[in-house]
Amino acid sequence: MSSNKNALIRYKTLDKCLKNKYRKYTLEDLIDECSEALFEFEGKESFVSKRTVQLDLQNMRSEKFGYEAPIEVYERKYYRYSDPDYSIHNISVNESDLKAMNNAVQILKQFKDFSMFKDMNGVIQKLEDSIHSTNQKSIIHLDKNEQLKGLEHIDILYESVLNKKVLKILYKSFKARESNHYIVHPQLLKEYNNRWFLICWHKGKIMNLALDRMEEIVTEEQTEYIDKDFDADRYFGEVIGATVSETQRPQNVIFCITPKHAPYVKTKPFHHSQEILKEDENGTVFKICVQLNFELERLILGMGECITVLKPDKLKKRIYKSLTEAVQNYSEDNDS
Template identity: 20%
Template sequence: MAKRDQMLRLIHISNLLQSKKNVGATYDEVLNYLEEKHYSNGFDNDLAFSEKTFKRDRDLLWELFGIEIQFKRSTMTYQIVEDENLEQSKGVFDNLLLVNAYRQTADHSKIMLFEKRQASGLHNLEGLIYAIKNSKLISFNYTKYWDGIPQRKVVESYAVKEFRNRWYLLANENEGKGFFIKTHGLDRLTDLEIHNKTFKNIETDIEKLFVNSFGIVSTPCETPRKIVLSFDPWQGKFVKSLPIHHSQKTLVENDEEFRIELTLVPTYDFYQELLTHAERLRIMEPKSVREEYLKFLSVALEMNEKDKKF
């Protein structure tokens, strides 16, 4: 694993090239940037950096984070290659950037203002990763929100998935009786035990189970639908910068509207997302999705109309 100084270099190199992703940076520009960061971080010694070091750092960025840096000979510049690997690893690297920023502001709590969060269950993450990699059976107590009664479960763990700042375990509960992946919120999981007993890992593309989904409900046996949404131009800027779904395509972008097309299976999570855009959204098609969405609005209106009596 990279040492602290090297990890800081990786962060600084990535930051620089991300900020220059269209034009790239020469080796001298990278060197000058690193020297500036090196001395601004309070190091008195000279920066130990060379073209050979830069090559090792580029290799590490690819090996650890899937960030590929390509040399463009025509301009003698280095650029980050935008592809699927970069998108998939970006969350991990973004967290490193956050940790580094927090380290610099640890004595200034008013500079970085974090949300007040409840327990997330991430203390179990390392154990779960070990169990997944080694096909170990695990057991834990799981408490569903709607009944509040802990139940002991024994499962075969396959992956962990993030959705809206929550992490979920994807596991097969039907040990020896079939295969069905279920999701378990890590914040509701306690008393984790990793067993010595292993299970036969069934080769499956876990990511494919969710490719047509929004959220944590897998929909492998359902046919995705093309959904066309129209936003006012201001809300459209947010939707464009943070797409609702990976299938999002822009159909119209002008001073009147921002219209997109999604290809997915509409689930409860998806309708909840649409409700966050309520007064700035029109569902153009299909009619069935519009009608289901209006049912959610109707229920909300009815509940609030009742409250007028109090």
């Protein structure tokens, strides 16, 4: 059991003893009660030291955790609350605390219709009721789209990652003519640009499967799960988006942003590797070190006339080709 959970069990036990009006507790009694409580939770002997309980009492008395418990020692031997109505579970909150809690509730409400957060609905309602925030409009809005195809798969995929379950997924990529079955070992759920992906292990390599291309999911109970101890920060560290190549090395991508739009790219970098190479009246030249992928191209094309790719030539030619074809879509011959 974690040390934090141990401490919470001890605090709860001490609180129960200190507010008990019908029994006198010595320090040794409190030690025994804490040891017994931990034994009940862990199912094994758990000796709590005298110093640990003394520190717990000291923490409960202090402002460290917001308790400021009125713990007193009477007859130089017994411990109790000087206020018989006090409990660490009845801590009052000030107006500032209520505002902070209300802001947190408003953020949680953004997710309450999202399938994987459905079990939170009751908790959110209780929080709203307890801080009287039901009539306050939200002042924080998060971008989400519950109508995205594939969100119905979130629950089973989330549970499979959490509980280490192998899945059989019927999947049809945008390029495939027919659907195919994949036996996969789910490692992570990844969201990028309002689309969700399952990062999984399949036949000796990491795969990226879009949720909106999944047609059927079945749990493979008889197959042993392979846990790759997946490090998401490392895996996605050299890309923009969710598409990672196992063979491609990251390249220096150099681009120029017009003076008017450079501040936006400075304050919201394309990638964590971004740095400024030059800045003058013609614009700001940036450099990032990433793999060349579809998401990078979409990001650049989304900047329109505000960006010019300088290097590498391969990416520069791709962007030029895409823009040329886009211009043709607006030529007079295509007017309807």
